[in-house]
Every structure is written in structure tokens, then in C-alpha cells.
Amino acid sequence: MRETVEFLYENGAKEVHMRSACPPIMYGCKYLNFSRSTSELELIARQVIDESEGEEGMKYLAEYSNANTERGKLLRDEICRRLKMTLLEFQSFKGTVLAVGKPECQLCSYCWTGRE
Numbered sequence: 001m002r003e004t005v006e007f008l009y010e011n012g013a014k015e016v017h018m019r020s021a022c023p024p025i026m027y028g029c030k031y032l033n034f035s036r037s038t039s040e041l042e043l044i045a046r047q048v049i050d051e052s053e054g055e056e057g058m059k060y061l062a063e064y065s066n067a068n069t070e071r072g073k074l075l076r077d078e079i080c081r082r083l084k085m086t087l088l089e090f091q092s093f094k095g096t097v098l099a100v101g102k103p104e105c106q107l108c109s110y111c112w113t114g115r116e
Contacts, residue, residue, distance in 0.1 A: 002083045015086035022096045023065050024075060027114045048078045065093065065112065 005016050024045040040046045049057040049064055052074060057064070063071040067090055080088040093112055097104045110116060 005084045009084070016084070017087040018083075018085055018089070020088070020090045021099070023090050023093045023112045024079070025111045026061050026065060027111050029111050031108060031110065044079055044082065045075060048075050048082075052078075061114065067092070 008016050025043055026040075026045055028040050028043065041050060045064065049061070053060070057071075060071055063069045064075045066072040067076055076088055076090065080086075091099070093109065096112075097107060097109075100107060
């Protein structure tokens with residue numbers, strides 16, 4: 001992603017804004033191998049949390065996933081900085097479920113919630 005953002009700036013973009021259609025990924029997919037990560041610390045969200053709070057931060061993954069909390073703002077702002085974006089926003093989990101249009105119990109959400 002960072003390479004794409006750099007490419008956009010190199011080709012004249014003044015700003016780069018990203019709107020993710022889902023919450024930040026907090027858990028590597030154990031069902032479909034959706035992410036290439038072999039360790040959860042390869043996920044950018046988990047790296048930020050680990051560097052901010054260490055192991056203690058893992059107790060607050062739900063807060064980090066919520067852009068309306070201080071931890072959620074810290075996560076979003078740090079990912080934005082690392083990827084060299086002007087602005088980054090994530091869809092909430094509830095918003096993602098509503099957008100899909102199916103009940104939460106019919107969706108796999110492990111990578112966002114850690115719930116099976």
C-alpha cells in the first residue's frame with residue numbers, strides 16, 4: 001500500500017485519502033488464508049499496538065478497532081503516518097455488517113473480532 005501511495009505523490013497527487021470498507025484486521029485469517037501474514041505481528045494494526053503498549057495493548061483490541069476511542073484514533077493516525085497518507089478512515093464493524101446485508105451470525109468476522 002505504501003508503494004501505491006508514494007506512486008500517487010510522485011505523479012502529482014497533493015493528498016491521498018483512503019476509506020477502508022472494513023475495520024482494521026486484528027487477527028490473521030485461520031480459515032481461508034485471506035491475509036499473507038504468518039504471524040499476527042505482521043499485521044500493521046498489531047505492530048502499532050505492540051509498539052505503543054506491548055503485550056498490555058492486546059487487552060484493548062476492541063478499543064483499537066473502534067475509531068471513536070482514543071486508542072482507535074491512535075491506531076488510525078499511526079497507520080496513516082506509516083503509509084504516508086493524508087487521511088485514513090475505517091468502516092466500523094457494525095457498518096460492515098450492515099453493508100453486507102446479512103445477519104452477523106451468518107458472516108465470518110474472525111479477522112476483525114477474533115470470535116469464531
